Amino acid sequence: MNATSAPLIAFVGTTPNIGTTAAAFAAAFRIAEASGRQVGYLCMHLKSAKLHRYLGINEPAITLDKLRPELQSGSLTPEKLMRAVQPVRGMPNLRVLFGNLMRDQAEFYSPEEMEHLLRVAEQTFSIVIIDVGAYWDNAATICAIREAGTRIVVTTDALSHFQEDGKRWISQISPLFGIATEQYDTVVIYSPWSTGGYRMKEICKEMGTSKLGELKFGHNFYAQLDSGHYGQWLKEDPAGKLAMQESAEQLMDRHHIRRITPTLAIQPWYRKLLTHRNEVGS
Secondary structure (H helix, E strand, O other), rough: OOOOOOEEEEEOHHHHHOOHHHHHHHHHHHHHHHOOOOOOEEEOOOOOHHHHOOOOOOOOOEEEEHHHHHHHOOOHHHHHHHOOOOOEOOEEEEEEEEEOOOHHHHHHHHHHHHHHHHHHHHHOOEEEEOOOOOOOOHHHHHHHHHHEEEEEEEEEEOOHHHHHHHHHHHHHHHHHHHHHHOEEEEEEEEOOOOOOOOOOHHHHHHHHOOOEEEEEOOOHHHHHHHHOOHHHHHHHHOHHHHHHHHHHHHHHHOOOOOOOOOOOOOOOOOHHHHHHHHHHHH
């Protein structure tokens, strides 16, 4: 458990099903990989949680809805939260709390419950990545965006996404909760079927946000999600290893998260002596 509160980094999409979860998880994966620290990933989707499928887990043992009693009573502790999260295969210092699967209960989560979850997560992990839905009609999205130290809006180069949805949610609704557009960074997702052709500079100018980075999907990307191999793709595939790399580095610098320093192999003294003798003998 941390003596100080961990930074909260929240990802919100302008539009449903554009890849916000994929971007948020890739950023968390890269930070865990580079830092070696305990990274907590909170899927706070109340209506469309799917990360467990992307990681090949059809029926996760514990999801957000299973923690409702502790959240309602305010009795969740770091120890209980650690028992609820699942380590990611191949990246054990990245631990995931899967989202709400009881979609008919989404409207019943209260702000107090969500704030309690965030407070406990701050004390449990070194860094917390929060993934919320694109709609602002629930306590999870509003509380996560208000509490986060870094807010990242994910969109695409489609005009209807960054202009219509982006301006309606980020420019119009977000300020009602005290968060101005200038307080957001932007990740733009480009897919092989992108038709908008708009650049990051134009998108950020339209929404009034700052640039963070880009995420480009290849033709086989969605096959990785559907087959439950997203984690392996991020770790092993050449394209996957680059996903959200630049954005993660910027986030680590902003929150003063140190990278792992590679350990140099120290040559034993006798090996140096043997090498020297061989050189003299020759």
